[in-house]
Amino acid sequence: MDLILDFERPLMELRRRIESLKTLQAEEGLDLSASIEQLDLQARRLQGQMLRDLSPWQRTLLSRHPQRPYSLDWISRLFTEWRELHGDRAGHDDAAIVCGFARYKGRPVAVLGHQKGRNTKESLKRNFGMPRPEGYRKALRLMGLAARFGRPIITLIDTPGAYPGVDAEARGQAEAIARNIMEMSTFQVPVICVVIGEGGSGGALALGVGNRTLMLENSTYSVISPEGCAAILWRDRAEGPRAAEALRITAKDCLHLGVADEVVPEPGSGAHRDPDGAAAALDAALERHLGELSLLDGPALREDRYARYRKLGVVLEEAERLAVIRAKLAETAAREEAG
C-alpha cells in the first residue's frame, strides 16, 4: 500500500518518468543521460521547493503518513540490543506504548515510544498509537528504573492523543498522564524527547518532559488535533486545515515558541520516503545532545529541565500588556481605515 498525498504527486510523476527513461536506456541501449540528468535536476528543485512550501495541514498529513517510520522502525535503526519490556504491574499491558532497554553507541539507555500499526490487525492491537492509562504507567515504571540506575531516557513521540474511551477514564487516565508529567520533571538522568510524527496533546506530553525536545521536520506538536479544534471553534471538523494553521503546530513554529530545541531535517522528500536518511540525521542530533547533557550531574539535569519548562509561555506585566493592546488596536484601526 503506497499512499501518495496530492502535493507529492508532481514529484512522484517526475520520478516515474526518470525511472522509465532509465529502463528504456538499459533495454534499448540508447544514451538518454542528458534527459535523465535534466529531469533529475528538475526533480531535486521541485522537492526542495515542495518541502519549503508545505502548509501546516500538509505537514499534519505527512506526520500521520502510514509509511512514516514508527517507534520500532527508529529503534531498529538507532539502537542495539533492544529488549522490550512489558506491563504496568497493575493488571495491564498496553501495546500502544513500547518501552525497554537498549544501547546507544554502546551506552545503556531506556527507550520508550508510542507505537502505531501498519495494517488493520496491528493498528487495532496498537490502538492506533493511542495509549490507555496502563501505557503511561508502564512507561513511568521503566523510566523510574532507568533513573535509579543512571541510564539516559530517550522517548519517541507519535500519538494522535490519549484514548477517549470509557475504560481509559475509569482507570484514571488523567491521573496517569499527570503523574508521568510530574515524575519526568524529577529524573536525575538525561531525558531526550523526539517528536517523530504526531505530538498529540496530553498523550504526547506524558512521554514528553525532557531536557531536550527534538522534532522531526515533518512532525507536529499540538494541544489539540486540528480537527478537534475546528469542531469546537468552527463547529466543523473539515476546517482542520484552518485550525492547523492557527494552532502553529509545525516543528518550525514549535522551535520559535521555544517548545522544540531543534528541528531534525528529513532528507529527500520526507522520512516516509527515506527513513534511513532521516535516521542518520536524528542519530547525529541525538549523539550531540546526549553528549552535551552527559556533562551535567544528576541535580543539574533536573534543574536544567525545570528551567526549560519554567520559561515557556507568554505572560505580560500590566504595562507591557497595555502597550501591546494599544499597538494592536492601532493596527486594527489602520487596517480598517485602509480597507
Next chain:
Amino acid sequence: MSNGIGNGNPNGNGGPTGGSRWFEQPPKPLPTRPQSKGPDKDLWLRCPSCAEILYRPVLAERGQVCPHCSHHFRIEASARVALLADPGSFVVHDDHLGPGDPLEFSDAKPYHKRLLDTQKKLGVLDAFLSGSCTIDGLPVELGVFDFRFMGGSMGSVVGEKVTRVFERATERRCPAIVVSASGGARMQEGILSLMQMAKSCAALAKLRDEAGQPYISVLTDPTTGGVAASFAMLGDLIFAEPNALIGFAGPRVIQQTIGENLPEGFQTSEYLLAHGMVDLIVPRNELRATLAESLRWLVESRPVAIGEAR
C-alpha cells in the same frame, strides 16, 4: 471588605518568609466588579436539579448551594476564597499578570479582542485568583480557578500563577491548595498551553521534594482536559465537590468514539470515588472544615521525621 478578603498579613500565624522575593510587592485589594443593577428577574433563577425557584441573594449567602436539594452551582473565585480563607487573611498575588497573544490566534473573534472583552466584563486579567492566606489559622498558598473567564481554561497566565502558588509554598514551607474549575488547556495559546502542564507539575514536584509540604487538590465542576491531566489529579489529597464533572476526555468525544451511551453517572465525582481516583467527596459547606482538619493532621506542629529521629 465584607467578603473576608482583605489586606491582612498572611504571615500572622508565623509562616517563615525570610525576605522572600514574592513579598516585595505591596499587598493589593482584590479587584471588585461593580454590582449590576439588573431588572428584578435577574434576582431569581430556577434550580436545574430540583426546579425550585431560588432568590439569588439567598443562594449567594449559602455559597451557591441550593437550599432545597444541595445542588452545587458554580461559584466565583472571590466568593470561593471568602468561603475558605480566614477573614481578612487573603493577600492577592500576581493579579498584574495578563495574557499575551503569542499565536495571534483568531476564530470568530481575534483572541486579543476576546481577552479584552472578557477582562472588561469580569474585572480580572485571566482565569485564576491566587494568594497567601490562613485557613483556621494555618498559613497556606491558595489558588482558585475562575470558570467565568473563558471556561477556566489554562493558558500561559494560569500556568504561571499555578506554578507560583507551588513555588511560593515551597519557599514559605507551607501547604498549597488549588481549587480547580476548568475545561482544560486554552486552545488559543496552542502548544504553549500544553507546556503549562509540565511547568506547573514540575513546580509541584519541588514542593514535595524540596519543602516536603502537602498539596490538596479540590475538584469542582468541571475539571477536565489538561487541568485534570496535570496538578488537579496530583493532590496528596484529592477532594471533589458532589456531582462535579471530572475527567480527561470530554463525554461527547468519548460518546462519538464508542458510538454508544455512556454509563450512568460517568465522570461524576461519585464515579471517580467509586473508581479510586479521589479521596473524598466534600460538600461545599464542609470544605473549609475538612481542609482545616486535613491540614492539621498533615502539618500542625510536625514531629521530627522518622528518618531524622536519633
